[in-house]
Amino acid sequence: MDLRQMEVVVAVAEEGGFTAAAQRLHVVQSAVSSTVRALERELGTPLFDRTTHRVSLTAAGEAFVPAARLALRAAEQARAAVDLARGQLRGRLTVGTMQGVWADLHKPLAALRAEHPGVVVRLRQAAVTDIRQALREGTVDLAVVALDRQQQRGLVTRLLSHEEMVLVSAPRRTLAASGPGGTVTLAETARLPLVDFAPGWAIRLSVDRAFRAAAVERETTFEVNDIVAAAELVRNDLGVCVMPASIAARFPDLGTHAFDRHAPHWKVMLVRPAGEPPPLVAALLRHMN
Template sequence: MDLRQMEVVVAVAEEGGFSAAARRLHVVQSAVSGTVRALERELGAQLFHRTTHRVSLTSAGEAFLPAARVALRAAEEARAAVDLAQGELRGEITVGVMQGLYAGLAPALARFHREHPQVTVRLRQTPADRIPQALRDGALDLAVAALDMSRLRGLTTRSLAREEMVLVTAPGTGPGAAETERAVTTLAEAARLPLVDFPPDWAIRHAVDRAFRSASLERTTTFEVNDLMAAADLIRHGLGVTIMPPSMAAWFPELPTRPFAAHAPVWTLRLVHTRAEQPAAITALLRHIG
């Protein structure tokens, strides 16, 4: 068994198929399939269920994957230690981000890249619900996420931003537009309007659901979309309103916003990583974010 075989298995598991893994590793698909088959023969166990439409891990594969990631990470840390001794950082970092990228992340990555051009940073857009386990499993090295602390037990966090969300309404016509001259709104008023919601695994939805539950209010979701641009387009055409952080609402300056008078849903963005001692490249990137 060698590190390349482990890298191939991890790529197939993370990409969900042999073709996607081949593209990620810049090899032909037959090379990926052959590597996996050879490793399975060596281990005496099948690592993947293969069907026409999907590839999934077997129980043996589920057991193998975390250990393979640990081995690959150890090898990466060994290489990084040598590079650091020679005065240059190398390696690869996988950063998890939610839909609606943190506005401060791109400038931080640009500064980091100028300082450490030999380190590859891979961004992986991941539903908020999956980020904590992806960090614990080693699929992500760090993440920028808006999650409750209860979901982040055992992980190290640092607050990046805290915002009270606002109601985003139609420009001049449509639901909520007649009241846009008012300075503020309430959750009760918002609950009576047709709402454009986001999927249940989105961090925005978590915060909005929690706020309505705390206020003992029921609301009706008229539209559910997994894209901020789609939500803005529905609102722009007078079909509903939505609730989002002001930093995201600012991307759509033509849509009026109203703060909540009280009990606004709160969006707290955090930098999250494991408590384990971090390789030098990750430590360097952490210094740039926030």
């Protein structure tokens, strides 16, 4: 068994098929199939159930893939350690992120690339629950996300920013002011058509917690998984949306309204697995202030 065989099996598992894995690895499909068959013969058991419509992991495959990921990760870290000793880092760094937090990443990534041009950075954008799982599985090296206290267990975190969320509306929509400075309440918000983000999104989790704490029930009118789509619905006055103030600032033509109390909070953190960070992660951490 060698690292290349492990890489091929992991690619098939993650891509869901031999053709997609071959495209990812830049080889022909027959090479992927023969590599998997050879490893299955060596292990004495199939790793995949193959049908005409789909490829899925067997029980043995489910056990093999996480261990293979760890082995591949260890090999990358070993190569990175040697490169560091030679004064130049190379390799691949996978960074998990959510929509709307790119501003926290572009300067550190630019500094990392300037210092170590041989490093390839992969940005993986997903829901916060998926990123958290990827950190635990080792498929993401570190992430810039918003996690609640329970989600932080077993991970190393560092707070990057903390702010309150605001209600965003179309410029022509008039909201009855319920507090000083034109603030709004969650109860008033619940009576408006709401644009919500999909379950699992950090914004949605924070908004759900705030409404529960205020003992206010709400109904979602539109559910989206894209910030630009949410802003477009609001712009056309199809609903209002709760989002972090820093994200709302990217749409200056929309109206923003602070909450008088029970405002959802938005904490963006740098998150990584516990333990000593590998060289590539450590190099990026030095630029994350």
